[in-house]
Amino acid sequence: DARVTQTPRHKVTEMGQEVTMRCQPILGHNTVFWYRQTMMQGLELLAYFRNRAPLDDSGMPKDRFSAEMPDATLATLKIQPSEPRDSAVYFCASGGLRSGNTIYFGEGSWLTVV
Amino acid sequence: DQQVKQNSPSLSVQEGRISILNCDYTNSMFDYFLWYKKYPAEGPTFLISISSIKDKNEDGRFTVFLNKSAKHLSLHIVPSQPGDSAVYFCAASENTGGFKTIFGAGTRLFVKA
Numbered sequence: 001d002a003r004v005t006q007t008p009r010h011k012v013t014e015m016g017q018e019v020t021m022r023c024q025p026i027l028g029h030n031t032v033f034w035y036r037q038t039m040m041q042g043l044e045l046l047a048y049f050r051n052r053a054p055l056d057d058s059g060m061p062k063d064r065f066s067a068e069m070p071d072a073t074l075a076t077l078k079i080q081p082s083e084p085r086d087s088a089v090y091f092c093a094s095g096g097l098r099s100g101n102t103i104y105f106g107e108g109s110w111l112t113v114v
Numbered sequence: 115d116q117q118v119k120q121n122s123p124s125l126s127v128q129e130g131r132i133s134i135l136n137c138d139y140t141n142s143m144f145d146y147f148l149w150y151k152k153y154p155a156e157g158p159t160f161l162i163s164i165s166s167i168k169d170k171n172e173d174g175r176f177t178v179f180l181n182k183s184a185k186h187l188s189l190h191i192v193p194s195q196p197g198d199s200a201v202y203f204c205a206a207s208e209n210t211g212g213f214k215t216i217f218g219a220g221t222r223l224f225v226k227a
């Protein structure tokens with residue numbers, strides 16, 4: 001059963017600490033998205049990659065957020081230093097030629113910064 | 115500036131009746147539209163989609179209508195069931211080398227038994 005896998009599922013950290021969230025896209029998918037769910041903005045696009053290259057990261061606060069794809073099976077989203085306002089659910093999604101323009105989501109990483 | 119807007123935060127419908135969820139978009143370059151359903155503590159799951167070359171797509175109880183001139187789409191659920199109670203997200207993408215997919219804020223649907 002192909003699915004997007006995200007770790008950790010839950011993370012509580014202190015303000016100022018570094019947080020790294022990981023995503024394994026569906027095998028064969030070459031486009032990976034990072035979204036953040038907030039009450040006001042819904043699903044906010046932070047960044048996305050195609051064939052491991054960043055296409056758009058304009059949704060990310062550049063001073064503290066960074067996103068990378070070290071290889072085709074791993075995408076990372078890092079926050080350093082973390083702040084209480086970063087508390088949210090972060091979703092990874094992937095898509096590819098076989099899925100057309102449809103993207104599939106992981107279960108999310110619930111981040112709480114205290 | 116939100117490119118995809120769902121102006122109704124919530125909707126309540128009686129079981130067996132029709133649920134209509136609405137979505138508006140501003141970017142005329144969008145050429146593919148999707149609806150996702152999300153239960154609490156889970157990731158959004160794909161429900162139904164429509165290409166800009168069509169004005170209707172149907173899948174069982176779910177139908178999506180697209181009005182390009184009005185930049186408006188809607189999701190109809192008939193008949194509504196209590197298990198349909200969830201948050202529904204509208205999304206749109208443009209195929210410009212990578213299908214950048216933008217989501218609305220979501221509409222929470224309550225289906226009352």
